[in-house]
């Protein structure tokens with residue numbers, strides 16, 4: 079009875095109160111709130127006039143200002159900048175008058191630029207605030223602890239809210255203790271803040287029992303508790319993103335308890351160890367990313383099969399092993415599956431073909447085998463990315479198969495596809511990238527291929543197959559940027575016209591014939607080892623974007639034109655080796671300041687080295703061997719070309735003294751001056767070549783040549799090169815002694831002074847060249863005894879001391895015993911002892927030798943310790959066998975000669991791989 083009355087009266091009171099309140103509102107909004115907003119506007123530089131509507135009385139009608147209809151109070155201020163290019167409000171000043179918006183529940187300043195000021199403390203006094211978004215606002219300084227007063231907050235987004243300087247250093251956040259008061263918080267984003275020094279971030283976050291979404295990615299966090307007694311948010315949390323931190327621990331055990339998780343991002347966290355079985359308890363997961371941790375290992379637990387709601391699974395770039403069967407089959411809802419760069423083996427289950435929503439299948443870089451057939455693709459109508467490269471998979475698909483998909487990316491390199499050319503590709507009309515390097519295809523390229531995805535494809539790699547046929551005179555791929563057809567059996571003329579986007583063209587190791595066209599847009603052209611002919615001197619200068627030009631091994635002729643230096647200023651690599659080029663190196667070479675490699679080997683070039691070559695200070699590889707160059711080695715070569723790693727002037731007509739300045743080339747690892755007419759003596763400072771002196775494999779000029787260090791994952795492709803360090807001065811007219819200092823070149827593998835007029839003793843210091851494999855001092859005037867230290871060169875497998883005036887007893891150290899061919903010593907009338915037939919006993923010289931031997935025992939004591947090792951290594955594993963059989967020995971000598979060429983070949987391989995995806 080009293081109830082309706084009381085109800086009515088309170089309703090009336092309410093209405094009255096509302097009316098009274100309305101009365102103080104002047105035309106739509108409270109004046110205090112309007113003044114506060116105008117004050118806020120005054121502190122902002124609004125370049126794009128985004129706040130132009132902030133005039134007049136009714137602030138509730140202003141852009142970004144939202145009032146509650148019933149009360150007229152401003153409850154929401156949404157100034158998010160949606161135009162990320164420009165349109166940011168620049169905050170210059172913000173004062174606490176804004177607090178007049180006492181009913182504010184929602185404040186969004188995201189993507190504006192506050193890099194001049196600090197996050198104002200007073201923001202912590204908006205008592206009713208439920209939503210605060212300061213994402214990407216670049217405030218200076220830290221985060222005020224007073225934000226902890228916002229006890230009604232449920233969304234707090236501070237991602238990238240603090241200024242980051244030009245060096246990528248962000249203001250550090252010193253603690254997160256204040257977080258623990260935000261007990262209503264459901265959504266917390268602290269990503270891209272510098273949290274490196276926050277003590278115990280987890281405890282702060284663990285105080286938030288209602289948390290649903292937590293993002294702390296890119297935080298610089300370096301620890302995470304692996305086992306915690308109690309995790310407060312286990313029942314509420316659905317999204318957890320901790321990716322891009324460096325935890326260096328195993329995956330936390332408590333993760334399995336957070337059973338409501340739908341999304342878990344733990345990529346690039348340096349997690350190690352195995353994936354726990356408990357992962358299978360997270361049966362609500364639709365997104366799971368454990369990629370790029372590098373060290374996650376072991377097999378994928380079978381419990382993973384429980385995660386059948388998964389839409390996206392990324393385990394890439396780890397050490398995970400085992401097979402895909404037993405768990406993958408169950409994940410039928412997958413849209414993206416990325417298992418690339420692991421150690422998975424076994425075959426790909428055919429049931430993958432039923433994952434009808436799959437768009438991306440990334441399995442590259444594993445040890446998978448078996449056969450993939452049509453069944454694997456049965457229902458994959460949405461597949462866009464197929465990445466199987468670098469496995470041992472056989473793709474066995476009938477030539478009449480019509481695929482259900484339209485792929486954008488096809489990576490099949492190293493799969494076994496051949497011998498036929500895959501016909502199903504003809505139905506792919508939207509492909510952007512196709513790689514089929516080394517797919518065992520032995521077929522003529524079908525005509526339809528020249529229309530393959532012709533309006534979309536940007537990269538085609540068919541290298542290392544046995545694909546033949548001719549290229550059309552004009553390639554019609556409108557967007558093609560990179561084309562790799564090297565190491566096949568293509569023939570006929572090169573296309574005269576290439577797509578203008580084409581920048582990288584590898585056609586080496588084929589049988590192309592005819593002239594070299596000019597492709598003005600191509601900047602990387604590798605055409606070595608074909609049968610091209612013609613004179614390129616008049617056309618080459620029109621090829622103005624050239625950076626790499628490799629024409630070695632053709633029948634080309636003509637001169638290096640004068641215009642080259644002026645026209646091809648970006649030229650970094652030029653190889654004309656093994657052709658019929660002639661003429662002098664033009665003076666304009668000095669304009670090619672980017673030049674790193676100049677290889678003119680085996681042509682008919684003549685004249686002297688131009689003075690302007692000293693301008694090419696980036697030169698690392700200079701190979702002028704087997705031409706008709708004359709003149710001396712200029713002293714500036716040693717002073718200016720300080721990057722030189724390889725200097726090869728072999729088999730020319732160079733003459734004069736070898737300048738001592740060369741020894742300043744600290745990176746030099748191959749110096750080959752053989753077969754010229756150099757005279758004078760060997761400079762005494764030749765022991766100073768510091769790379770040759772280093773026994774570490776540090777002469778990796780190939781590494782520097784391509785600036786690989788700046789390219790991140792390309793490091794992956796660097797193989798351990800057996801990098802030759804070699805000094806060859808043979809077949810010249812050198813006189814004088816062998817300098818003792820030469821023994822400092824401890825990293826040398828090949829040392830050749832034969833066919834000169836060197837006198838004096840073989841310095842015992844030569845035993846310091848500990849890695850020496852080949853030593854040739856033959857055909858000189860060397861005298862005295864053979865130093866005992868030679869026997870300590872336990873890698874020595876080729877030795878030639880013949881035709882000198884050496885005398886005395888041949889040392890008998892262990893390694894030398896393996897070199898028992900008498901021809902090594904022949905032409906030295908006064909040598910005795912094995913392997914010569916002369917005996918040394920009761921002979922004065924022999925006794926001297928014994929004394930010397932004893933002296934050297936102490937000098938080279940440590941060598942004797944390693945000698946046992948040397949004998950085992952040098953003899954049994956290699957030389958022993960080698961010197962039993964003549965045919966093998968000759969093969970080995972040829973190998974030493976070819977070693978340099980091997981480096982070149984490897985270098986080309988690397989070059990090619992660098993540009994491979």
Ligand SMILES: *[C@@H]1O[C@H](CO)[C@@H](O)[C@H](O)[C@H]1NC(C)=O
Nearest residue numbers: 246247248249250272274275
């Ligand atoms: C984070 O802050 C620490 C402490 O000031 C600093 O040493 C570090 O360079 C910062 N790191 C980044 C990535 O900003």
Ligand SMILES: *[C@@H]1O[C@H](CO)[C@@H](O)[C@H](O)[C@H]1NC(C)=O
Nearest residue numbers: 261284285286287308309310
């Ligand atoms: C869980 O949260 C409550 C309230 O926020 C807090 O008192 C408690 O210490 C938290 N538990 C842990 C283990 O941090």
Ligand SMILES: *[C@@H]1O[C@H](CO)[C@@H](O)[C@H](O)[C@H]1NC(C)=O
Nearest residue numbers: 410411412432433434435436
């Ligand atoms: C594919 O996705 C659709 C819509 O997202 C869904 O209804 C369907 O069940 C999915 N199919 C499979 C096989 O998961």
Ligand SMILES: *[C@@H]1O[C@H](CO)[C@@H](O)[C@H](O)[C@H]1NC(C)=O
Nearest residue numbers: 665667668669671689690693
């Ligand atoms: C060396 O290079 C500079 C500019 O890179 C150029 O001005 C100069 O003429 C060059 N000198 C020679 C000798 O080519």
Ligand SMILES: *[C@@H]1O[C@H](CO)[C@@H](O)[C@H](O)[C@H]1NC(C)=O
Nearest residue numbers: 705728729730731753754809
């Ligand atoms: C030395 O050079 C000449 C030409 O200069 C060449 O004919 C000869 O084959 C070369 N000899 C060696 C051993 O390289």
Ligand SMILES: *[C@@H]1O[C@H](CO)[C@@H](O)[C@H](O)[C@H]1NC(C)=O
Nearest residue numbers: 744745768769772776777778
């Ligand atoms: C190789 O090591 C030596 C000695 O450490 C050093 O002097 C030389 O510069 C290094 N060479 C290269 C190419 O890094």
Ligand SMILES: *[C@@H]1O[C@H](CO)[C@@H](O)[C@H](O)[C@H]1NC(C)=O
Nearest residue numbers: 908909910916920921922923
């Ligand atoms: C010592 O040996 C050398 C070479 O074998 C020989 O020529 C010489 O006659 C020998 N001298 C004596 C005294 O036997």
